[in-house]
Amino acid sequence: VGELKLAFLGFGTVAQGCARHIVANEPRLEQEYGFRYKVVAISDPVKGSLLNLNEGIDLRRALQLLSERKTLEDMNGKTGLSSIETIAASQADVLIEATWTNLENGEPGLSHIIAALEAGMDVATSNKGPIALAFKKLRDLANSKGRQLRFESTVMSGTPLLNMREFCLAGAKISAVKGILNGTTNYILTEMARGKSYSEALRRAQELGYAEADPSGDVEAYDPAAKITILANALMDADLDFKQVKREGINRIEMKDVEKAIEDGKVLKLIASARRNEKSQVEASVKPILLPQTDMLAHVGGVMNALQISMDTQPDVTIVGPGAGGDSAGYGLLSDILTIHRLRLNEELVE
Amino acid sequence: VGELKLAFLGFGTVAQGCARHIVANEPRLEQEYGFRYKVVAISDPVKGSLLNLNEGIDLRRALQLLSERKTLEDMNGKTGLSSIETIAASQADVLIEATWTNLENGEPGLSHIIAALEAGMDVATSNKGPIALAFKKLRDLANSKGRQLRFESTVMSGTPLLNMREFCLAGAKISAVKGILNGTTNYILTEMARGKSYSEALRRAQELGYAEADPSGDVEAYDPAAKITILANALMDADLDFKQVKREGINRIEMKDVEKAIEDGKVLKLIASARRNEKSQVEASVKPILLPQTDMLAHVGGVMNALQISMDTQPDVTIVGPGAGGDSAGYGLLSDILTIHRLRLNEELVE
Numbered sequence: 001v002g003e004l005k006l007a008f009l010g011f012g013t014v015a016q017g018c019a020r021h022i023v024a025n026e027p028r029l030e031q032e033y034g035f036r037y038k039v040v041a042i043s044d045p046v047k048g049s050l051l052n053l054n055e056g057i058d059l060r061r062a063l064q065l066l067s068e069r070k071t072l073e074d075m076n077g078k079t080g081l082s083s084i085e086t087i088a089a090s091q092a093d094v095l096i097e098a099t100w101t102n103l104e105n106g107e108p109g110l111s112h113i114i115a116a117l118e119a120g121m122d123v124a125t126s127n128k129g130p131i132a133l134a135f136k137k138l139r140d141l142a143n144s145k146g147r148q149l150r151f152e153s154t155v156m157s158g159t160p161l162l163n164m165r166e167f168c169l170a171g172a173k174i175s176a177v178k179g180i181l182n183g184t185t186n187y188i189l190t191e192m193a194r195g196k197s198y199s200e201a202l203r204r205a206q207e208l209g210y211a212e213a214d215p216s217g218d219v220e221a222y223d224p225a226a227k228i229t230i231l232a233n234a235l236m237d238a239d240l241d242f243k244q245v246k247r248e249g250i251n252r253i254e255m256k257d258v259e260k261a262i263e264d265g266k267v268l269k270l271i272a273s274a275r276r277n278e279k280s281q282v283e284a285s286v287k288p289i290l291l292p293q294t295d296m297l298a299h300v301g302g303v304m305n306a307l308q309i310s311m312d313t314q315p316d317v318t319i320v321g322p323g324a325g326g327d328s329a330g331y332g333l334l335s336d337i338l339t340i341h342r343l344r345l346n347e348e349l350v351e
Numbered sequence: 352v353g354e355l356k357l358a359f360l361g362f363g364t365v366a367q368g369c370a371r372h373i374v375a376n377e378p379r380l381e382q383e384y385g386f387r388y389k390v391v392a393i394s395d396p397v398k399g400s401l402l403n404l405n406e407g408i409d410l411r412r413a414l415q416l417l418s419e420r421k422t423l424e425d426m427n428g429k430t431g432l433s434s435i436e437t438i439a440a441s442q443a444d445v446l447i448e449a450t451w452t453n454l455e456n457g458e459p460g461l462s463h464i465i466a467a468l469e470a471g472m473d474v475a476t477s478n479k480g481p482i483a484l485a486f487k488k489l490r491d492l493a494n495s496k497g498r499q500l501r502f503e504s505t506v507m508s509g510t511p512l513l514n515m516r517e518f519c520l521a522g523a524k525i526s527a528v529k530g531i532l533n534g535t536t537n538y539i540l541t542e543m544a545r546g547k548s549y550s551e552a553l554r555r556a557q558e559l560g561y562a563e564a565d566p567s568g569d570v571e572a573y574d575p576a577a578k579i580t581i582l583a584n585a586l587m588d589a590d591l592d593f594k595q596v597k598r599e600g601i602n603r604i605e606m607k608d609v610e611k612a613i614e615d616g617k618v619l620k621l622i623a624s625a626r627r628n629e630k631s632q633v634e635a636s637v638k639p640i641l642l643p644q645t646d647m648l649a650h651v652g653g654v655m656n657a658l659q660i661s662m663d664t665q666p667d668v669t670i671v672g673p674g675a676g677g678d679s680a681g682y683g684l685l686s687d688i689l690t691i692h693r694l695r696l697n698e699e700l701v702e
Contacts (some may be wrong), residue, residue, distance in 0.1 A: 021522065021664050029522055152519075158665045160511070160519030167518035168503075168511030170689040171372070171380055172682065296671060299650045313372055314509045314672070314679035315655075320647060321668035328665035331523065338521040 003038045004341055007092035007121075009083050009112050010099035011044040014126045014153065016066065017330020018096065018337075019059045035341050041090040042072055043083045051089055052077030083108060087115045094340055096333055097125035103217075103226055103242065106130040110138075117141045117149065122344070124336035126153035126329050132226035132242045135233045148340050151234075153332025155181060155227045156305045159321030163339055165235050172311040174236050176275035181227040181286075183303030183323040184210045184218035185250050185270045189288075190301045192258045193267065198250075210303055210324070220249035221270065221286040228272040228284045231307070236274060238282030246285035253288060266290040267298035275310075296320075354389045355692055358443035358472075360434050360463050361450035362395040365477045365504065367417065368681020369447065369688075370410045386692055392441040393423055394434045402440055403428030434459060438466045445691055447684055448476035454568075454577055454593065457481040461489075468492045468500065473695070475687035477504035477680050483577035483593045486584045499691050502585075504683025506532060506578045507656045510672030514690055516586050523662040525587050527626035532578040532637075534654035534674040535561045535569040536601050536621045540639075541652045543609045544618065549601075561654055561675075572600040572621065572637045579623040579635045582658070587625060589633030597636035604639060617641040618649035647671075 008015050022029070022037070029035040038056035043049040048071035050057060057075065065074055073079040081089060083099075095116035099109050109127035116123050117138070125131065130138060131151045142149040152162050165174070180186050187210050191201035202219070205211035217223050225245040232238040250270050261268040269291050274284040291298040296318050300306040305323030310316050322328035359366050373380070373388070380386040389407035394400040399422035401408055408426065416425055424430040432440060434450075446467035450460050460478035467474050468489070476482065481489060482502045493500040503513050516525070531537050538561050542552035553570070556562035568574050576596040583589040601621050612619045620642050625635040642649040647669050651657040656674030661667050673679035 024663075025522060025524070028524070033521060035522075159668050160515050163519045164511050164515055167690065168514045168686060170384060170693075171376060171386075171685050173376070173379070293650075294652070296647075296650055299644075299647055301645070312375075313682040313685070314676070317510050317670065317672035319668065319670050322666040325665070331664040334522050334664070335519060339518065342521075 003036045004337075004344070005038050005040045005091065005093045006096060006337070007041040007086065007090040007094070008039065008096045008098065009043050009086065010097065011042050011047050011066075011072070012098065013326035014329040014333065015096060015098040016063060017326030018098075018333035019063055019330070021330055021334045023060050023063070029338070033338055033341065034345065035338060040092050041086045043081065043086040044072070048072035048079065049081050049086060050075055050077045050079055051081055051086060053091065083112060084115055087112060087119065092121055093344070094122045094124060094337060096337070097123060097127050098333065099127055101127055101226075102129045103132060103222055106133040110134055113138055113149070114141065117145050117147055120145060120147065122148040122340045124150045124333050124340060126151070126333055128154045128223075128226045128230065132229045135230065136239060148343060150336035150339060151230070152336050153329040155230055156307065156319075156321060156323050157325060157329035158331035158335065159305065159319060159323070159328070160335070161307060161319060162234055163335060164319070169309070169311065172313040174309060174311050176273065176310040177231050177235060177307055178271060178273040178297070179307035180269055180297055180300050180305050181224040181272045181307070181323065182218055182221070182270060183305055184215070185221070185224070186300065186305070187303050188219070189250060189253070189258070189268055189270065192253070192255065193262060197255055198253060219251045221247045224270065224272040224286045228274050228286060232274040232282045232284050235309075236276070236282050238274070240282055240284055244284070246287065248287040250288055261290050264290070266292055269297060271297070354387045355688070355695070356389050356391045356442065356444045357447060357688070358392040358437065358441040358445070359390065359447045359449065360394050360437065361448065362393050362398050362423070363449065364677035365680040365684065366447060366449040367414060368677030369684040370414055370681070372681055372685045374411050374414070380689070384689055384692065385696065386689060391443050392437045394432065394437040395423070399423035399430065400432050400437060401426055401428045401430055402432055402437060404442065434463060435466055438463060438470065443472055444695070445473045445475060445688060447688070448474060448478050449684065450478055452478055452577070453480045454483060454573055457484040461485055464489055464500070465492065468496050468498055471496060471498065473499040473691045475501045475684050475691060477502070477684055479505045479574075479577045479581065483580045486581065487590060499694060501687035501690060502581070503687050504680040506581055507658065507672060507674050508676060508680035509682035509686065510656065510670060510674070510679070511686075512658060512670060513585055514686060515670070520660070520662065523664040525660060525662050527624065527661040528582050528586060528658055529622060529624040529648070530658035531620055531648055531651050531656050532575040532623045532658070532674065533569055533572070533621060534656060535566070536572070536575070537651065537656070538654050539570070540601060540604070540609070540619055540621065543604070543606065544613060548606055549604060570600045570602040572598045575621065575623040575637045579625050579637060583625040583633045583635050586660070587627070587633050589625070591633055591635055595635070597638065599638040601639055612641050615641070617643055620648060622648070
């Protein structure tokens with residue numbers, strides 16, 4: 001079994017996190033999983049575009065150059081290709097799509113994933129946009145091409161969730177999921193419960209890099225709405241449109257709401273949930289909810305995320321873990337790549 | 352791809368839980384996973400021994416008969432074979448080993464698993480004894496025969512854990528695990544925190560069927576010691592002997608200990624843990640520990656179990672779920688069977 005040819009589109013925090021895990025664990029990944037790889041292309045609108053089919057791109061050197069504020073184009077290879085040109089020219093086995101999330105129309109990630117699947121590549125993506133907006137279309141395309149589409153890191157970053165459903169909760173029928181899917185708002189609510197005002201907590205979140213300068217994607221709950229859409233469609237076989245999610249953020253929460261919750265012995269959390277209604281349709285919402293202390297989710301603080309999964313075969317299972325960060329989301333990509341590799345190994349034996 | 356031939360050894364609560372899940376989901380398992388099966392044998396020291404290679408054994412009818420306090424031997428097929436004779440005669444693809452746990456020498460499960468692997472069968476087991484006492488030997492035998500040995504339900508029953516490590520945390524190096532692995536003692540400690548005495552709480556646990564008449568396996572922590580041995584060896588690649596686990600139960604806990612914990616704002620829990628020491632050896636222990644309220648494990652109450660996993664690639668992941676019960680442990684067996692089936696599908700394509 002030969003080397004897995006990898007192409008990175010988007011080489012920001014998450015893709016670099018993945019690259020760091022790969023280079024840090026190279027001998028172990030080869031020994032334990034038979035994983036050998038060659039990076040044939042990296043394309044990023046800021047960090048440069050590089051293609052090198054023969055020698056491959058040295059990931060260590062690429063990470064080093066970027067840490068020195070140089071660009072990828074300081075390395076050997078063909079430069080200047082657009083992202084779509086890079087996909088076609090790369091002849092990669094796996095496209096790692098880690099460009100920015102766009103919840104309007106999913107671009108440019110959506111076009112990247114379609115082009116890669118059309119070209120017969122497997123895809124691992126951390127990009128919520130295409131999966132939240134076009135999961136069924138992309139899944140059907142992947143199936144029709146006999147290729148894998150994996151997106152573990154789109155929800156709760158590297159915490160096992162989507163692959164877990166496939167490999168560890170097979171056969172179980174999931175009736176509901178409920179959780180804390182946005183670290184920024186959970187951090188703000190946690191700080192408010194400790195006495196900070198909304199605006200103080202938001203400012204602190206921005207200083208720590210948890211919240212963007214424009215925090216609306218988090219505090220108006222677009223981000224967790226995208227994630228619950230992904231979970232409803234991928235875990236519960238729903239056909240939910242992102243815009244159908246009832247969405248209420250935390251931007252109207254006031255100190256008195258948090259104080260009232262504490263007085264009542266409760267905890268205010270931004271809860272994303274999806275459940276099957278009486279007509280067997282899946283309904284989803286994101287909204288602030290008062291949780292009793294007996295609810296495990298009440299004790300998930302700071303930037304941590306959690307999801308409680310209800311199923312027909314056994315009592316609820318709850319998974320708690322990091323919801324963001326280059327290390328964790330980068331690990332989610334690596335987990336997808338290793339799963340793609342494992343299933344390809346069998347495939348290659350067949351051919 | 353043909354039917355997967357299943358043989359059940361031990362047909363108590365757990366195996367019947369698995370059988371109920373299979374019959375309840377038959378059409379869906381075939382449609383979604385291509386899973387078709389034939390039960391060729393069931394052997395249980397109390398419920399009878401039955402072999403039927405041609406027609407197979409109707410699981411629905413078997414469950415029905417047992418619910419009417421009849422035995423399996425009231426059905427068509429060859430009766431009276433011993434468990435070892437059943438394995439040889441069954442020519443099964445998968446042995447489902449669900450006999451009782453024996454932490455002295457692992458028997459009879461150990462001999463059953465060895466016989467099945469030697470005969471070229473895959474094995475799914477809920478039996479802690481053989482895995483806690485002889486994991487490396489059994490794993491090496493399975494590898495030498497090219498067969499699968501799965502044991503998801505031995506720890507935290509059907510909550511994803513062991514298969515999760517293999518499929519969803521691949522590539523991550525696990526440095527420590529820490530958790531609540533025994534539901535009975537967690538129930539007793541939870542009740543004591545609500546004001547019951549140790550003996551009252553134990554009696555209630557016995558009434559509810561959580562604790563045995565002789566509760567020493569739980570309250571003296573043999574059960575969680577076996578489980579942490581399994582986790583250390585299977586998740587952390589240790590070579591730990593069950594007898595090396597430092598073990599302290601809850602049988603010496605008094606009301607004043609629990610009251611003192613509450614006064615100090617802490618929670619007393621029986622914590623099983625394994626970590627790599629400076630010499631890179633894995634050390635494991637089970638003992639009562641005072642947890643702060645900020646520890647997620649402090650909020651795992653009643654018969655629930657939880658495990659916190661520390662790894663090199665991302666912050667801790669914690670999984671919380673059922674630790675016992677026929678439904679959940681039975682689902683753990685089904686999850687193993689479906690994984691075995693998925694990987695066999697590829698194998699059959701190769702042949």
